Amino acid sequence: MLDIQEEINMIGAIDIGGTKTMTAVLSDAGSIIESRYFPTVSKDWREHFKITADAFQRCAQPYLQELVGVGINVPGMADSQKGTLIYAPHQNWKDIPVAEYFRNAIGIGEVIVENDVNSCAIGEMVFGGGGTDFLWITVSTGNGGAIVANGKLIRGVNHCAGEFGHLKVEFEHPRKCTCGQLGCLESQSSGTAIRELFRERLMGDSALLALVQETEAELPDFQRDARGLSILAERGSETAREIFWTAGRYLGRAISYGLNLTNPQRVYLGGGVAKSLPLLLPAIREEIRRNAVLGAADVEIMETKLGYHAALLGAGALILQGR
Ligand SMILES: [Zn+2]
Structure with a gap:
């Protein structure tokens, strides 16, 4: 047959x-x-x-x-x-x-x-890494998310389950989100937020500015965005590493909420900024240790297997x- x-x-x-x-x-x-x-x-x-x-x-x-x-x-x-x-x-x-x-x-x-x-x-x-229980989070211009539990996508009654981008992750000094609320993941840790942090740090950090200008002279397609920042981190910039640490901490906080709620086996990250997962991961892990319950914290975190x-x-x- x-x-x-x-x-x-x-x-x-x-x-x-x-x-x-x-x-x-x-x-x-x-x-x-x-x-x-x-x-x-x-x-x-x-x-x-x-x-x-x-x-x-x-x-x-x-x-x-x-x-x-x-x-x-x-x-x-x-x-x-x-x-x-x-x-x-x-x-x-x-x-x-x-x-x-x-x-x-x-x-x-x-x-x-x-x-x-x-x-x-x-x-x-x-087509990708598979699994029956996982979170899928995109870190791109904005942040989006999806939850798969027991092999099924969780949609919610009004189709908005898995809105990781609007989980609140900063309460002391929150940035305003495009949704109108304060301190959402998307306003603190998206590609747009990382570019904004980069721009702010450039104004008061002459060593960072010198490294940016040197890199711009060498690499004609260098841009002052999250990808550019990852190049600076590879070239030894402590400030670049700090910005990824900050973004990773917020991501880790949002992921922890998802872990405590659904206890998945895996978290997949997609979108352009997920390419910098090695720079984000130490802070993500630290934040999970601080916020997720013991059984839920034991989770694999990886870039999507689907690629671009x-x-x-x-x-x-x-x-x-x-x-
Ligand atoms: Zn929001």
Whole structure:
């Protein structure tokens, strides 16, 4: 008898991100066969969805016969049962019938819509490091999160479970978050927050400024952001290491809350700043020792096994999960 997995050939994947959108055709083993990348147009969702559907069709044209479904990530809160986007804060898109639009536009019956970080967690189960109990946290421009417990993604009654970015981690000197509250993880430890800390420290630290100028002269693509800061840390800057220590402490605090609540076996970190995990990890570990209960503190912390295309692979995994 033929295993159902063997009948699946190609999967469509669309990742509509806050700043860029990717469309792709993947194999059922998670290889990217064809892909297109373009900026996300934020003004009008209909205009952007039309561009996206056209790009997807150009990718998928040679594979239409083998395509079993299309998974779509949206950059905000999604109702995957209804296939709708509830709210995307950066675009200010609200109540959008995403699945219905793409079913009509590309003529494929199976379309699944999910929040982008939830998709990354599903992608980790299907194509990545796997596991039945884990947290998936992104450290990028902002911070997002997802919780998998007993092999299932936890969505919550209003689709906002796993909002690690808005866990409160600083109470004495909190920074204002984009959500309007104070001291959220995203305002203290995202890529944006790290860049801001870097900028503040540069103003009063002549040794750091000298190292930055020297590095800029050597590396033309050096930028004064979290990635640039990791280069300075490698070059021996104590200030750079301190900033990563601070960011790691906040991350560790947020992770500890998740550990005490769900007792996972593993924490996956994704997003550009997760590349600097070795610089963040000592402070994350120290904060877990201080805040998590003994059994919950015994957890593996690692970078996602999905690599740079985590969200795109996650979109494809939406079609394979549960088959
Ligand atoms: Zn917030």
